[in-house]
Amino acid sequence: MHRQTTALGNDDSLAIGTGARKSEQLTLKVRQCDFFRNLITFDRTKSNRPRVVEMNSEVRDILLPLCKGKRPDDYVWLSPKTGKPFDDVKKAFISACEDAGIEGLVWHDLRATYGTRLGEAGFNAYDIAKLMGHVNISTSQRYIRNLPVGAGEAVMLKNQRRHNTVTSEDSGTLMVAVNS
Numbered sequence: 001m002h003r004q005t006t007a008l009g010n011d012d013s014l015a016i017g018t019g020a021r022k023s024e025q026l027t028l029k030v031r032q033c034d035f036f037r038n039l040i041t042f043d044r045t046k047s048n049r050p051r052v053v054e055m056n057s058e059v060r061d062i063l064l065p066l067c068k069g070k071r072p073d074d075y076v077w078l079s080p081k082t083g084k085p086f087d088d089v090k091k092a093f094i095s096a097c098e099d100a101g102i103e104g105l106v107w108h109d110l111r112a113t114y115g116t117r118l119g120e121a122g123f124n125a126y127d128i129a130k131l132m133g134h135v136n137i138s139t140s141q142r143y144i145r146n147l148p149v150g151a152g153e154a155v156m157l158k159n160q161r162r163h164n165t166v167t168s169e170d171s172g173t174l175m176v177a178v179n180s
Contacts, residue, residue: 013058013059013062014059014062014063015107015110015111015114016110016113016114016117017055017056017058017059017114018040018042018053018055018059018114019053019111019114019115019118019131019132019133020040020042020053020111021045021046021108021111022088022089022107022108023044023046024042024044024045025077026077026085026086026087026088026089027044027075027085028040028042028075028076028077029072029073029074029075029076030067030070030071030072030073030074030075030076031072031073033055033063033067033076035055035060035063035064035067038054038055038056038060039052039053039054039055040052040053040054040055040059040063042133045133046133047133047134047135049133049135051130051131051132051133053131063076089107093107111132112143114132115128115132115140115142115143116143118131118132118143119143125137125140125141125143126140128140128143
């Protein structure tokens with residue numbers, strides 16, 4: 001869904017860039033967005049435990065104008081029709097998928113993309129569990145892939161990653177030295 005706009009007034013980048021569940025994104029309040037430390041605290045989570053996620057530049061660019069001029073307890077997204085928080089965005093999400101020519105995508109797939117990108121960036125299952133708010137580590141293990149690189153190369157990739165590589169479509173060329 002490259003740059004498709006949903007009823008939330010933004011593209012899929014926030015869900016992919018934070019791993020937010022739909023309910024977490026719809027109930028996000030301004031006070032949960034810390035622009036000084038570039039952190040989002042999701043406090044209404046499935047596990048009832050607060051979860052803190054770093055904002056990358058793309059997520060920050062989405063949230064900053066949405067929060068500007070609002071009070072701390074205001075919701076980030078309000079329905080233009082009702083002035084109240086969205087209950088659901090199912091119809092708008094389906095329409096955005098149809099407009100993009102995407103079939104079978106559900107909101108939770110955006111969250112799974114976040115987890116997969118964390119795994120591809122070299123995060124271990126424990127870090128992924130913490131960032132995604134998983135109570136059970138086995139839930140996070142599905143995002144760890146055996147990549148066709150050696151252990152030393154994987155460490156180098158992890159050490160060279162930048163925060164934006166989790167959500168950026170073009171994070172530049174990464175050069176890796178390989179011993180044969």
